[in-house]
Amino acid sequence: MTKRHVSLPEEAESGLQAFIDEVDERLSGDESTCTVVEDTLIDLFGDRDAYERWQAGADVSPAERVRLQGYDPCNSTLESEYYAEKDEERYKRSKHLQWLWRQFDATPMADNVEFALRFRQMLANHLFDEAGDNLRIFKGVSFSYGHNISIGDNTVVHDNVHLDDRGKLTIGNRVSISDNAHLYSHDHDVVDQTEVRNFHTVVEDDVRITYDAMVRAGSRVGENAIVGARANVQGDVPAHHIVVGAPAQSVKIKPGFEDEAEEIGDGKLVSRQDEREIPYDLPENFEPFDEFQRDVGGPVTPHKQP
Template identity: 75%
Template sequence: MTKRHVSLPSDAEEGLEAFLTEVDDRLSGPEDTCEVVRDTLVDLYGDREAWERWQAGGDVSPAERVRLQGYDPCNSTIESEYYAEKDEERFRRSKHLQWLWRQFDATPMADNVDFALRFRQMLADHLFEEAGENLRIFKDVSFSYGHNITVGDNTVIHDDVHLDDRGRLDIGSRVSISDGAHIYSHDHDIVDQTEVSNFHTVVEDDARVTYDAMVRAGCTVGENSVVGARAVVQGDVPAHHVVVGMPARSIAVKPGYEDVAEPVPEDGSLPNHQSDREIPYDLPDDLDVFDEFGRDVGGPVDPHERPHRR
């Protein structure tokens, strides 16, 4: 069974193309990204009159001022802004584009599928390190940064997916990631959870990560494999295998691929190569090291004396 081809009415299509072209051209040009994002959101939210009144010195209520200021990503903070090891120069622009992505998803237009998929494709071309053709990303997909993600052609990412690229995340072509899935590229130390390690995580071509599944940092989901609903992947999924459970284990090979699929142990356990895929990073020498939870974990490790990741 295939899907139906659906198109917008010609008038709506004309307006959509004009809008996408305008935003794409401005993001590709020399303008400050904050201004492009601000102007786009002011118009998407129908606040142009209030914005111009405020800019002309007119009266606005405190709530209106907060709302109008909030369209500008330079007046916002997001969670990943607090990550000490991030690339500050790359993050500045990706933060602005993330802000546009997230605020767009809060508008009614985010439910207009044809419009929204094309808008997110355009944004992904600017935000991701690499975004393939015919990339379909649905509503409320989140990222750590965005700029450490590569995605191939004809991949679909459904609602409420989290793509963590605090390390590096590569997603292949023709991949399907179902609603609520989380794919990670960073991990926390078991003793001091403020100690973070970053990894390279890969989802290879034609793989499926299904509903509410989780892929741990540093794992590879092999070509043409399937991760079952709510599975927790803690090792490498071999190509063509179907894995389920917590932790995920192989229960089958896709029919027709028995002769080319890599064998696994009888219990279906997955090999873990996370340690081979750690991405080292440097921290600023003047970093204010502290435990955000205000704890003294005690024991054999003093969190304030742990070496920086290098």
């Protein structure tokens, strides 16, 4: 085996667990999530004295005020907040928890692996649609909402992975996702990139997605498969296959699984993206915002302002 058990000193262990339990209990109660997140971040960043002076009416510089206000997730915006089709009710709480997740990663404590893994497990229990036991989620992991993610038991997600759950993302048990990998559940029209389609992307049990790989929206990676470094999966990976390249193709069946694996003669993956589309409706009073301001009728040309 490549890992060994590591434990913290008893005093450090009791203090860290007490803090996690306190935040968990507050998030599980009726208290405003915004308030819990704000309090937690103020203390994690060691800014309680400055915050209380500011609340008491003391003068603060513009920079200090921005910093102190920034602990409250209601004073922030995230990229996913601009997505037109998001579930507004679910997003209210998800945004606050995602803000805590992201800001926690900016604290020194995010590098204390034993503490940080347990803290993120606790947050995942509140944020994800489903969060299995013994999740190991490392630093810099990002997601669109969080509430459209389901992850099984004993799965590890390494540094700087992006889990896009604009559609729906299901990840199985004992999955390993290496650094800088990207798993997508939404796609853009090739002509009008403001036209978004959402999909259900699935990664089955015992899959390994290796360094800097990408799984496109609506793909399915079958159990016990391996996605090679920097591969670009644009279809369904059969169980027990090893795929590499861009676009990814099967180059091998894992040794010992030849009798169980489906044969693919030319190695090409079949896309079933359309079968996994998640339709959505926009509110009748929705006012679209086109960030590109261009005309896509035929060749793309600069948008002419009236």
